[in-house]
Amino acid sequence: MSMHLKPHRSSLVLLLIITLSITAAIWFTGTPKPVAALHRNDLFAEGASAALVLCWYLLVLAARPRGRVTTLLGVGLGSLFVGMWTDALDELVTLPATTGWTDWLEPSASLLGLLTITAGIYLWHREQLALNHLLRTRESGVRDHFQLDGLVPMHRAAYFREQAVDLVAQQRRAGAPCALIAVDMVGFHAINARHGFDEGDRVLNRVGQLLALNLRPTDLVCRDAGDRFSVLLPATDQAMGEALAAELREAIEATPGYTAAGERLSLQVRTAVHMVPAGNDSASIVNAIAAMHRRSAATIRP
Ligand SMILES: Nc1nc2c(ncn2[C@@H]2O[C@H](COP(=O)(O)OP(=O)(O)OP(=O)(O)O)[C@@H](O)[C@H]2O)c(=O)[nH]1
Structure with a gap:
């Protein structure tokens, strides 16, 4: 079982038991239809629909931690699957006229499923708005998980360039x-050399989080490469840019953290502010990003 599904093992076992019980009850109560009597198109469409809903169920559970939203979506998709599965079995087995329970099971399970999914999606929407709030400064209204940095919880340089072009055009x-x-971190290679690459990774992660926490909601931060980060400050003049850069340096240098072995780290960063004047062509932002990193590399910290 995929490790993402492990926390949902009891829900999966319950759905399996319900599905097997219904399948056995229908199979043993009714008479299998001869192959010639099967409506192949109906059987294919109903079987494929049930299989697709089962895929949605597994994908949703595998993507989510346990909680109220997951329970509602799981119960909803599970019920919808049971309704559709019962419908598909109906194509394979002729039930005696006295067996009325399948007539209400299929529509009731499907309706219960749709109502529960609707409640789950509503709460998911509320949850997502709360998560969007937490992700301010890490994305600018566009989410692209293909461009997320694997190490630091933010997007990569290509995303920064794309969003910067748009934001500068708006400005x-x-x-x-x-x-x-x-x-840009100063002497970062020494942290890797002294404490190991994993510790260096943890430092980059923490620095990224500190940057994200210390920016305004409208700003955007991404990891450029290695130990370099890029920040975009819309509607900001030079004085404000310099003040924010100083605040970022202070935030990182004042809270350097500890290694896994408990050794206090000492971090130093340098920053360079580069202005993009109001009338600037948005395409020139790409050159501006390169220029600010060149300027940062040339900055000497005492
Ligand atoms: N742990 C870790 N290290 C990385 C990663 N990417 C790049 N590095 C390391 O970051 C270091 C960057 O080196 P430099 O550009 O010389 O940076 P620096 O040591 O801070 O030097 P100055 O900027 O000149 O002060 C190199 O040692 C890279 O191996 C990463 O994802 N994780």
Whole structure:
């Protein structure tokens, strides 16, 4: 069983027992239809629909932690599957006229499923709005999981460039300048060398989180590469950009954290602010991003 499904083992076992019980009850109560009497198109359509709902059920459970939303979606999709599965079995078996329970089981399970899925989707929507709030400064209204950084919980450089082009075009229409900040760790290779690459990874992760926490909701931060991060500050002048860059440096250097072995780390970062004037062509942002990282690399910290 996939490790993502392990927390949902009891739900899966319950659905399996219900499905096997219904299948056995229908099979042993009725008479299998001869092959010539089967409606192949109906059988295929109903069987495939049930299989697809089962796939949705597994994908949703595998993607989610346990909780109220997952329970509602699981019960809903599970019930819908049971309704559709009963419908598909109906194509294989002729039941005696006295067996009335399958007539109400299929529509009731499907209706219960749809109602429960609707309640689950409503709560999922509320949950997602709360999560969107947490992801401010890590995405600018566009989510692209293909461009997420595997190490630091934020997007990568390509996403930053795409969003920066859009944001700068918006700012141009509003006549406001944007600021870019390059954040580069100083002597990061020494952390890897002294404490190991895994510890270096943890430091990058923590630095990324500190940056995200210390920005305004409208700002965007991404990991550029290695120990370099890029920040976009819409509607920001030079003075504000410099002030925010100083705050970011202070936030990181004041809370360097500890290694797994309990050794206090000492972190230093350098920043470079690069202004994108109000009327600037949005395509030039790509050059501006490269320029700010060059400027940051040339900055000497005491
Ligand atoms: N742990 C870890 N290290 C990385 C990762 N990506 C790049 N690095 C390391 O980051 C270091 C970056 O080296 P430099 O660009 O010289 O940075 P620095 O040591 O901070 O040097 P200065 O910026 O000149 O102060 C290299 O040692 C890379 O191996 C990563 O994903 N995880």
